[in-house]
Amino acid sequence: MSISTEKMVSRKEIMKGKVLHVTVDTVRINDSDKLAVREAVWHFGACAILPVADDGRIILVRQYRYAATQPMLEVPAGKIEHNGESPDICAARELEEEAGVTAGEILPLGYVYTSPGFCNERIYLYLARQLHKGAQHLDDDEFMNIERYTPKEMEELIANNEIVDAKTIAAFEKSRRYLAGI
Structure with a gap:
């Protein structure tokens, strides 16, 4: 068939x-x-950004996820605000809102579908480099911690199911060729 x-x-x-x-x-x-x-x-879709600092460490955020009923370690990410919003604009906005940094360079890495069997959500993936201090701008109902990990530590966190968020794993995998030390 x-x-x-x-x-x-x-x-x-x-x-x-x-x-x-x-x-x-x-x-x-x-x-x-x-x-x-x-x-x-x-x-409408979303963007997820793997921010890599000049020292090679990756900035992640830890936040409680209601539907998963647990805190999760993830790349900064957020939804596209309206139909037609550029994923590039969304990525730059969410990077500063969640991680408190801006980037001199944001490289598109492609996209993934979250659950194509029943959902059309497409998450656009990015790698951010040449980071500069900005300011977190969390929504009133958002609470998150910023954490930093080496690529090797991220590999271990993924292997040990301490990072189980699909967009984070996908962004990390698509960024491998740009990361030193793995």
Whole structure:
């Protein structure tokens, strides 16, 4: 059997929130009479930035994640604010808001989908270098600690399941060729 295509026939909106939109869609498979139901989560996307200081250490943030019910160690990241916002603008904004630094150089590393089986969220990945001190600008409901790790320490944290955040692992992996000491 070949890969199928699917076209929406009808949509029922379940929820429209600030961050995501949930629908139940009926789709037609391969222009045939076969129909299927797809539950989908729609999201504007996000950016995740691996900031590397001049000493080679990587800046991460630790924050409590409600849905995961635990604090997590992650790269600075945030959602694209509106449909059409440039991922590059989002990345620069989130880097300073969360990590308290700006970058002389921000390199795009591509993107990943978080859960393509039911969600269209695309996270654009970046490497930030030539960092300069800025100021954290956290939202009223955000609380996070800034931590620094060598690339080797990050490898160990990932191997030991102390970093389990997918965007952080993806950004680290896509940055490897730029990192010294691993």
